[in-house]
Amino acid sequence: MNRLPGKVAIVTGAAQGMGAAHARRLVAEGAKVLVTDVNAAAGEALAAELGDNARFLRLDVTSEAGWAEAVALAEQAFGPVSVLVANAGITGSNVSTVDMSLAEFEKVCAINQTAVFLGIKSVVSSMLRAGGGSIVNISSISGIVSIYGTPNPAYAASKFAVRGITKFAAMEYAPHKIRVNSVHPGYIRTPMMTATLNPEQIVLASGNVPMHRVGEPDEVSSLIVFLASDESAFITGTEHIIDGGLTAQ
Ligand SMILES: NC(=O)c1ccc[n+]([C@@H]2O[C@H](COP(=O)([O-])OP(=O)(O)OC[C@H]3O[C@@H](n4cnc5c(N)ncnc54)[C@H](O)[C@@H]3O)[C@@H](O)[C@H]2O)c1
Numbered sequence: 001m002n003r004l005p006g007k008v009a010i011v012t013g014a015a016q017g018m019g020a021a022h023a024r025r026l027v028a029e030g031a032k033v034l035v036t037d038v039n040a041a042a043g044e045a046l047a048a049e050l051g052d053n054a055r056f057l058r059l060d061v062t063s064e065a066g067w068a069e070a071v072a073l074a075e076q077a078f079g080p081v082s083v084l085v086a087n088a089g090i091t092g093s094n095v096s097t098v099d100m101s102l103a104e105f106e107k108v109c110a111i112n113q114t115a116v117f118l119g120i121k122s123v124v125s126s127m128l129r130a131g132g133g134s135i136v137n138i139s140s141i142s143g144i145v146s147i148y149g150t151p152n153p154a155y156a157a158s159k160f161a162v163r164g165i166t167k168f169a170a171m172e173y174a175p176h177k178i179r180v181n182s183v184h185p186g187y188i189r190t191p192m193m194t195a196t197l198n199p200e201q202i203v204l205a206s207g208n209v210p211m212h213r214v215g216e217p218d219e220v221s222s223l224i225v226f227l228a229s230d231e232s233a234f235i236t237g238t239e240h241i242i243d244g245g246l247t248a249q
Pocket of ligand 1 (some may be wrong): 016
């Protein structure tokens, strides 16, 4: 398959889980991908597996200087950046509002929310050089509704915020052919899920999903490929829910 010819992508949080699945699918569809993560060992292993069409850079998404380095490396290795998948995220502890420390609230927001701002800010000039681009910001169904099982208020706040900045940037850059959309996964089987929910809780969560199962990372990657590709050329500023029907109830 070759749905992403000539595309140059940066994927954050790509060492494992959904980010790794997205990097694999983007390369399989003909893109060149800068795999980034704070987990250098797993990120380097993935880039090695993907071969000449991938490189790895250790990027902490909260670092503005790190973002500049990532864009420069992607440009130098592959050319101007045309796709950003802002996927890195953390849940934080499973705590109530009164029990959440300000430090942890700010840490979750820095990675899930502020980093999305830094990502957009950092890639726009490269995308202008590419003649346009597609920015896909990963939120959650916790950014659409207040759902039972959301770990804490910072996760909810940060994932809702991703919708806002996505729509703002979509309006700003629509005339420049840079599209900005958000993706809102439901329960997806990744290391994040298995770290947050035990097997019994996963069965319980599946029971609440109309399709009676959790999703697989590669199912989300199919949506990412579509949004990254020119097939979605008239889609910007929109929210794409992928949750087996959970929030439709
Ligand atoms: N798994 C789910 O059910 C689910 C549901 C909705 C939304 N999401 C969102 O999807 C995205 C991917 O989730 P996942 O389940 O694959 O998670 P995961 O924990 O399996 O992977 C997340 C990756 O992000 C990296 N990361 C963490 N902090 C970072 C930082 N500061 N800088 C760079 N990388 C960092 C981690 O090292 C890890 O490789 C996240 O934004 C998450 O909030 C997940």
